[in-house]
Amino acid sequence: MAVEGASDGVKFQVEGLNFYYGDSRALADVALTIPERRITALIGPSGCGKSTFLRCLNRMNETIPGTRIEGRVLLDREDIYDPEIDVVELRRRVGMVFQKPNPFPQSVFDNVAFGPRVLGLTGNRRGLADLVEQSLRQAALWEEVHDRLSGDALSLSLGEQQRLCIARVLAVEPDVILMDEPCSALDPIATLKIEELMRTLCATYTIVIVTHNMQQAARASDRTAMMMLTDGRAGTVIEIGETQAIFTRPQDPRTEAYITGRYG
């Protein structure tokens, strides 16, 4: 893959990425490009390093002791593993939504306002309220919760809680949203709402989603990266391309085997 002069429209450029938990290598020579303002899905069998890779994109893995990384992860052509990088700022720019909705045990409003308050994004109360409303609207949740902003976030349905978590990410004005199996705890309707929301959000944000649900990757993403364990039991990307091509005529026989249910 081209290193220098990455063309406009590239959000992440990952080169020769190796990741270790202690002595054990979890990712081997991962190289791929994630385009800006598109939805990239990561698929592959359990334990192939999809989530580990996702967490390399905002240095979340560093919160686990004994981990080590080699290679480069360029965000807007800047190496996020450069010692000069402000990790808090990085995680503001690259937000994350997790498998299980994890709102704080606070009000709906305070959940969304949490990030902006900590980061001091808005100076006054009015500005904060506006930001919370805007984030909830963007997360397609405003209509459902505008009359119970002071209510307990945990009283929302799971689907609403997940959209609240997305609103919480949006409130700190990120560039990228990482989603780690965001729908696995949700029913089909709540799942479709999230997918619809992703489609709207990708006009503004770059989205990377890990999913076990291949139909979800096929439905909701623009590009799909297929990950698999290599012989050394470490995960790597074996094929990446337009989602439509991956699901109709994959080039790698291992991708073919996985998406037709012959493997994994």
Place this chain on the structure above:
Amino acid sequence: MSSAKQVARARATLDRELQAIEDSLLRMGDMVDSAIDRSLKALAERDAVLAQKVVDDDAEVNRIRFDIEEACLALMATQQPAASDLRTVVAAMSVVVDMERMADHAAGIGRTVIRMGDEPLLKPLIDMPRMAALCREMLHESLKAFIARDAEAAKAIARRDEEIDGLYNQIFRELLTFMIEDPRTTTRALYLLFSAHNLERIGDRITNIAERVVFMTSGVMRELNPEPSDASQLQ
């Protein structure tokens, strides 16, 4: 990774349904083959009863076509096939349409035989039985290539459509000569020309099947015989 056994079980329903679709395709192929065979026999032997049977049996071919299309739809709705599985189902849906039209062409020959009544054949049938034999052989080979996912065999079959076109051109020129020499033969010449034209169209449908086999194996949709075979003849 799951064991091979677990994987086999996970795909068991999908594999069973795909197999059923392939079996039905072969059964339909036999019906079409028999329609072509009997339509030519009816023409050669001037057997209006047999010709009527070919026309009547076309309804059976239509029925199996719809059955296969429904099975494909159900499989897509319930199994969400992807990649080569998806291409197989989509190819099958296209192949049944081609085979159904082939049976229509055989029925067309049957109708011509009925219309001819007692009028004697204008000339002995020589090239037309050869065309029919080629069609039947190529149909058989194309379905074999479908089942075997053999793109090379499919391409070879498509190339043989030229032989059918060559025979058709020969028949066309010969009948034209008859009509020019003695315009009173026109009706009887046209009966034969219609029949030959039906066979020529059957050849084109077989090329379509070959194209679907190539698509199924490679994911690439392209025409195998880009030159429309009958455009040149009509000029």
